[in-house]
Amino acid sequence: MKTKFLFPVLLFFSSIFFAQSAKNINQQDGVANYGYDVVSYFSGKPQEGSAKNIVNYMNANYYFVNSQNKAIFQKDPNKYLPQYGGYCAFAMGDNGEKVEVNPKTYKITNGKLYLFYNRFFTNTLTSWNKDEKNLTVKADKNWKKFTTK
Numbered sequence: 001m002k003t004k005f006l007f008p009v010l011l012f013f014s015s016i017f018f019a020q021s022a023k024n025i026n027q028q029d030g031v032a033n034y035g036y037d038v039v040s041y042f043s044g045k046p047q048e049g050s051a052k053n054i055v056n057y058m059n060a061n062y063y064f065v066n067s068q069n070k071a072i073f074q075k076d077p078n079k080y081l082p083q084y085g086g087y088c089a090f091a092m093g094d095n096g097e098k099v100e101v102n103p104k105t106y107k108i109t110n111g112k113l114y115l116f117y118n119r120f121f122t123n124t125l126t127s128w129n130k131d132e133k134n135l136t137v138k139a140d141k142n143w144k145k146f147t148t149k
Contacts, residue, residue, distance in 0.1 A: 024146050025060045026086035026100070032060040033115075036103040038080040039069040041113050046104055082106075082113045084143045089114040090124035093135030096142035109136075 025032050032038075037049040049063025053070045056062075057077050064070040073080050084092045089107075091099035105118035105125050109132070116125040128135055 034103040088117040093139035
């Protein structure tokens, strides 16, 4: 009887752990967002941050261009985090895959930051803009598969 009760409890807490784990954040060598300051996107000009202004959030390091942006992030980190862990929004909506992005190719919609793949003559922001509403719904649904395991 105890086992039947314990398993759902453990499953619930493990899903919370995995949803917030670093495995769902696009990062290289522990640095999220290719070192770009996630707050800087909201001023209209993405900029590379510096290891001098670093915040560890959800087991990933975020760099900021200055202490002001660092402080802004620390007050409300979720407001500035890219959707879908920083993976390509179009790919998440189109086929539910985690695809690398170009940190300079982005869009802010309804106060949310979306990043896109943009290499080798393929800019997925263009495709996203053609069907943003439907792709957003699909991407949100697909992303849940990664965060509720």
